[in-house]
Amino acid sequence: MSELRRDPIGGRWVIVDTDHPNKPEDYEHEAHTWRGGACPFCYGNESLTPPEIESIRDSHTSPNTSGWQVRVVANKFPALQIEGDLDRRGVGIYDMSNGIGAHEVLIESPYHHKDIPDLLNPEIENIISMLCRRALDLIKDKRFKYIMVFKNYGPAAGASLEHPHTQMIALPMVPKNVMEEIKGAYNYFEYRERCIFCDLIRQETQDKERIIFENKYFLSFCPFVSRFPFEIWIIPKKHNGYFCHMPPEEIPALASILKDTVSKVKNVFANPAYNFIIHSSPINGESGIEGYHWHIEFMPKLTRVAGFEWGSGFYIVPTPPELAAKYLREGTTYGT
Amino acid sequence: MPELRKDPIIGRWVIIATERAKRPDQFGTQAQQGPVEKPCPFCEGKESQTPPEIYAIRPKFTSPNSPGWELRVVPSIAPFLRVEGDLERRGKGLYDLMNGIGAHEIIIESNQHIDNMADLSEAQISKVITCYIDRIIDLEKDRRFKYVLVFKNYGWIAGGGRIKHARSQLIATPVNPKRVKEELVGARHYYDYHERCVFCDLIKQELESKDRLILDVDGFIAITPFAARFPFEVWILPKKHSCDFINLDMSMRLELGRILKKILSKLKKGLNDPPYNYILHTAPFRRQKVGYWRSIDYDYHWHIEIIPRLTRVAGFEWGTGFYICPLPPEDAAKFLREVDVG
Numbered sequence: 001m002s003e004l005r006r007d008p009i010g011g012r013w014v015i016v017d018t019d020h021p022n023k024p025e026d027y028e029h030e031a032h033t034w035r036g037g038a039c040p041f042c043y044g045n046e047s048l049t050p051p052e053i054e055s056i057r058d059s060h061t062s063p064n065t066s067g068w069q070v071r072v073v074a075n076k077f078p079a080l081q082i083e084g085d086l087d088r089r090g091v092g093i094y095d096m097s098n099g100i101g102a103h104e105v106l107i108e109s110p111y112h113h114k115d116i117p118d119l120l121n122p123e124i125e126n127i128i129s130m131l132c133r134r135a136l137d138l139i140k141d142k143r144f145k146y147i148m149v150f151k152n153y154g155p156a157a158g159a160s161l162e163h164p165h166t167q168m169i170a171l172p173m174v175p176k177n178v179m180e181e182i183k184g185a186y187n188y189f190e191y192r193e194r195c196i197f198c199d200l201i202r203q204e205t206q207d208k209e210r211i212i213f214e215n216k217y218f219l220s221f222c223p224f225v226s227r228f229p230f231e232i233w234i235i236p237k238k239h240n241g242y243f244c245h246m247p248p249e250e251i252p253a254l255a256s257i258l259k260d261t262v263s264k265v266k267n268v269f270a271n272p273a274y275n276f277i278i279h280s281s282p283i284n285g286e287s288g289i290e291g292y293h294w295h296i297e298f299m300p301k302l303t304r305v306a307g308f309e310w311g312s313g314f315y316i317v318p319t320p321p322e323l324a325a326k327y328l329r330e331g332t333t334y335g336t
Numbered sequence: 337m338p339e340l341r342k343d344p345i346i347g348r349w350v351i352i353a354t355e356r357a358k359r360p361d362q363f364g365t366q367a368q369q370g371p372v373e374k375p376c377p378f379c380e381g382k383e384s385q386t387p388p389e390i391y392a393i394r395p396k397f398t399s400p401n402s403p404g405w406e407l408r409v410v411p412s413i414a415p416f417l418r419v420e421g422d423l424e425r426r427g428k429g430l431y432d433l434m435n436g437i438g439a440h441e442i443i444i445e446s447n448q449h450i451d452n453m454a455d456l457s458e459a460q461i462s463k464v465i466t467c468y469i470d471r472i473i474d475l476e477k478d479r480r481f482k483y484v485l486v487f488k489n490y491g492w493i494a495g496g497g498r499i500k501h502a503r504s505q506l507i508a509t510p511v512n513p514k515r516v517k518e519e520l521v522g523a524r525h526y527y528d529y530h531e532r533c534v535f536c537d538l539i540k541q542e543l544e545s546k547d548r549l550i551l552d553v554d555g556f557i558a559i560t561p562f563a564a565r566f567p568f569e570v571w572i573l574p575k576k577h578s579c580d581f582i583n584l585d586m587s588m589r590l591e592l593g594r595i596l597k598k599i600l601s602k603l604k605k606g607l608n609d610p611p612y613n614y615i616l617h618t619a620p621f622r623r624q625k626v627g628y629w630r631s632i633d634y635d636y637h638w639h640i641e642i643i644p645r646l647t648r649v650a651g652f653e654w655g656t657g658f659y660i661c662p663l664p665p666e667d668a669a670k671f672l673r674e675v676d677v678g
Contacts, residue, residue: 306495307487311615312513
């Protein structure tokens with residue numbers, strides 16, 4: 001059983017893997033290359049993953065065989081465990097609880113070498129609808145307070161397998177960063193009775209200089225306060241707190257803006273590692289979400305976070321977002 | 337002029353470089369960019385290759401920017417913040433911003449071409465500590481500054497760059513950084529309720545349980561924190577309560593040099609010379625100000641946090657502020673206790 005532990009000073013929760021602790025020699029600090037061997041996410045290797053939770057597949061095929069388009073399985077090495085109670089408790093001045101949660105992996109396509117820009121729009125729509133379906137299912141478990149959807153692409157961004165995949169973690173508490181964002185948005189809403197994200201969309205569409213793409217339902221832009229160079233947000237224009245409540249007509253629009261935006265990033269940088277994270281409202285009784293607005297934060301991994309950022313929470317952005325947006329709009333290829 | 341911009345949602349300030357703006361091809365992809373060493377401008381005899389020195393420990397008969405020094409502080413060649421100018425706080429629609437005013441200095445820790453601080457002598461490390469204190473005291477005189485962050489990036493992965501010469505950095509900022517503020521507020525909350533310092537309580541508990549204790553010497557302890565964010569994260573804390581690092585007396589500076597060398601040597605030997613960051617956590621400048629609490633002297637406790645860079649921070653950690661630590665700190669402490677560095 002892994003543990004959740006709380007920093008008594010900052011209030012930050014962390015997950016400590018007490019079950020399968022790494023030994024010191026398990027760590028590498030050189031740039032790592034992909035593991036060899038059979039890819040558990042390719043056709044024919046379905047037996048190498050835990051059994052599938054859900055999939056979109058050809059009607060005549062059975063679960064855990066080939067013939068799927070999108071496949072969701074439990075993470076083989078989950079950060080959190082699904083069975084059991086939280087059992088919150090104290091140890092002297094410290095607070096802790098059991099590491100309860102769900103950790104799922106969505107295999108985006110059967111193609112080992114195809115990332116979002118290489119997929120067809122309907123294939124990306126499948127990924128989005130499956131993410132919504134899984135979230136709607138996980139919400140039913142009342143122990144969960146937040147669903148975190150994220151993607152690590154490339155070893156530098158933390159991916160351990162090459163075959164593109166997205167992960168979902170259902171958490172038993174609302175994480176610190178999310179809580180801060182929600183509180184901030186809530187304070188703004190209390191005072192102005194408007195959603196800060198809606199205001200931000202309004203200002204960005206007027207300024208135009210940080211916008212990369214815009215379609216009927218979505219906007220992709222480099223935020224005024226980026227933390228990382230070429231950070232991008234993709235946000236629905238219509239106010240909506242939960243990504244999984246996305247109206248069906250918005251799904252093709254999201255697939256298209258996601259594909260266009262990631263393609264631009266890959267035009268500008270030669271297949272960079274990246275992370276993206278879906279920011280959405282907390283679930284199951286965490287209130288005060290009127291002022292929150294779901295969105296995707298996309299971060300190409302171009303710089304290293306060093307001592308100053310760790311210590312201060314100040315991030316240094318060496319390319320202004322206005323310029324980044326310009327480079328991305330132009331989509332010129334630089335370097336090799 | 338670089339800008340500081342405030343996130344309208346969670347209140348985090350960021351620095352936007354406008355003049356040092358990079359083109360996309362100036363970013364290397366991590367895996368491809370090998371650590372090809374650059375010629376060193378920090379060795380003795382190369383003084384003309386750095387901006388003029390701000391501070392040095394050198395014999396009286398030597399002149400500034402010439403050989404003979406033991407330690408030297410120079411402004412950063414590529415500063416994140418600028419020393420000249422006014423803050424000019426202003427709004428832009430719903431966004432807030434101000435000019436990127438601040439100081440960014442490089443502390444060259446030795447005249448020898450040694451990369452890892454672990455390989456400096458205890459006496460030399462205590463000179464580095466004295467230098468931190470002297471620089472913080474000097475920067476406090478500039479009323480535009482609220483905080484000085486002292487830190488070290490060692491090794492390529494940790495942001496150490498291509499020059500392999502031991503150095504620390506300090507950045508004086510015109511606002512209290514978010515992480516610093518969070519820690520201060522957390523410590524104050526604890527103090528408000530318990531009327532005790534949370535760090536003092538923590539030290540007491542760690543000395544009793546010993547599970548996470550690495551070293552217990554005169555004046556200091558080194559532990560792995562209960563809620564470690566990273567494997568082998570280490571904290572060094574003074575046992576006697578003090579909120580401000582600059583109050584450290586001479587004997588304590590030597591003592592700190594000794595424990596710092598021990599811990600860095602244990603990391604180097606036990607983990608095969610890993611890249612690391614360390615960060616000095618100390619109280620902000622405490623000038624009289626309306627609405628500022630006066631209990632920092634009692635509720636805050638300075639310390640050093642060392643983070644070996646063995647894992648990568650991925651999407652989940654960025655998004656949530658939840659860190660996944662793949663090694664219990666108790667195991668890390670046990671391992672580090674057993675690494676013999678004499």
